[in-house]
Each structure stands twice: as C-alpha cells, then as structure tokens.
Amino acid sequence: MKSPKLYFIDTRLACPLLSIRKSEELNVSYFRGVLVEKFFIMECMKNNANLDLGQTFYYWRNNKGVGINLMIDEGDTLDL
Secondary structure: OOOOOOOOOOHHHHHHHOOOOOHHHHHOOOOHHHHHHHHHHHHHHHHHHHHOOOOEEEEEEOOOOOEEEEEEEOOOOOOO
C-alpha cells in the first residue's frame, strides 16, 4: 500500500509542542529518536533544494512495519 509520509519540518518548534523545553528533557523523551531522524531528513532535503541536486526522496516499509526511513534517488549517475 502506498501512502505519503509527513515530515514535521521544524523540530525546534516540535519540541515545545511535545512539552520538551530543555536538552535534558529531550535526552529522556520518548520522541528523541523521531525528532533526530526528522531533523536529519529535513537537513538532507534542504541541502538538496539549496544545491539544486535533483535528488528524490523516498521511504519504504513492508507490511510487517520494517522499513527504511530515507532513500535518496540521485537519478542516472552513470558517467561514461
């Protein structure tokens, strides 16, 4: 089944919405991994846009919930 994945772009804004106000709170938060993951993905996407790299981003998940959170398609990179 195909479905879009929504990324919360501003993890700095997400923290107060999740009642995380100090770095110590983030270190023990249930959302720590998700926030770090989203931060990394958004930095990759911003880098792609700023440098006009033409990359396409995907995620993949099987029906058991196992997946890859970021796949980057750089297009045809074969130079002959």
